[in-house]
Amino acid sequence: MRRSVLLAAGGGLLALTGALVSPAATAAPLDAFVIQSWGKDNCQEGYVCLYEDWxxxxxxxxxxxxxxxKDLGNLGGDFHMDDRTSAVFNNSDRTVKLYPGKYHMGVPLTVGPREAFDFTNDDSLESDMYNDKYSSLKFTTGGNDH
Ligand SMILES: [Ca+2]
Known part of the structure; x- marks a missing residue:
């Protein structure tokens, strides 16, 4: 029985550390984090992704x-993304609102489930209204998960 449990947990390393490893020690996915990457394909399922550039x-x-x-009242701080977002992809089933002010102040941009916006002004002068403007975000209660 013990052998099968260790194998199910993933093998060697857990076997070495034995009883010191509890299920709570398993790293849970973070609710908000920054990576260096590009493209919608690198936006993980269930997350909203804010891109630094067009x-x-x-x-x-x-x-x-x-x-x-999760809701973020300040895209600055450790994230260093205040007034920097140039594209957004909502790869979740929830609706999210992006706000021009910190702590959800100002008139938001609503991004629906699986919706994406690219704020480049290559195509439309209007897009420049949105580029490098967002400082906080909040999920709405309209989603069908969580
Ligand atoms: Ca930018």
Missing amino acids: HFNRNQKDWKILLTR
Whole structure:
């Protein structure tokens, strides 16, 4: 019985540490974090992704993506994404609102489930209203998960 439990948990390392490893010690996915990457494909399922540059960071692997599945009152601080977002992809089943002010102040942009916006002004002068403007975000209660 003990042998099968260790194998199910993933093998060698857990076997070495034995009883010191509890289920609570398993790393849970973070609710909000920054990676350096690009493209909608690198936005994980269930997260809203804010891209530092246009066209979902194009092919620039050193530009930032902020992934979050929780409300954020300040995109600055440790995230360093205040007034920087140039594209957004909502890869979740919930609706999210992006606010121009910290702590959800101002008139928000609503991004529905699986919806994406690219704030480049290549195509439309209007997009410049949105580029590098957002400082906080909040999920709405309209979703069908959580
Ligand atoms: Ca930007």
